[in-house]
Amino acid sequence: MSHTKLYAAIYVVLFAFATIQAVVEYAGFLEQSYWLAFWAIIVLSVIKAVIVAAYYQHLRWEPRAVSYLVVGGVVAAVALTAAASFSIT
Structure with missing residues (x-):
């Protein structure tokens, strides 16, 4: 409850x-x-x-390794998005 x-x-x-x-x-x-x-x-x-x-x-209750994995994925997605935005001319 x-x-x-x-x-x-x-x-x-x-x-x-x-x-x-x-x-x-x-x-x-x-x-x-x-x-x-x-x-x-x-x-x-x-x-x-x-x-x-x-x-x-539920990432708050997961082990820190899972949270770091998610953060790593977000950083990679942002980096790929930034790289793609610079390649558009």
């Missing part, structure tokens, strides 16, 4: 972060300070991804 309360609280936090992202995007912050809004949305997205991976994908 305690996991239900934890998951409900995490859902509320994720919902609040998504709402903040929508407000930043649609409230006109992009016209005033594009890069500030951009980085605010990126930071909130990273926080949300870490929360989802830790709790909903």
Whole structure:
């Protein structure tokens, strides 16, 4: 039963972060300070991804080796994406 309360609280936090992202995007912050809004949305997205991976994908309770494997995969995906973006001309 305690996991239900934890998951409900995490859902509320994720919902609040998504709402903040929508407000930043649609409230006109992009016209005033594009890069500030951009980085605010990126930071909130990273926080949300870490929360989802830790709790909903149960990485928090897995051995650290599994978490390091996931982080290694994410780093490889980002590196390949960056390399692909530089090869497009």
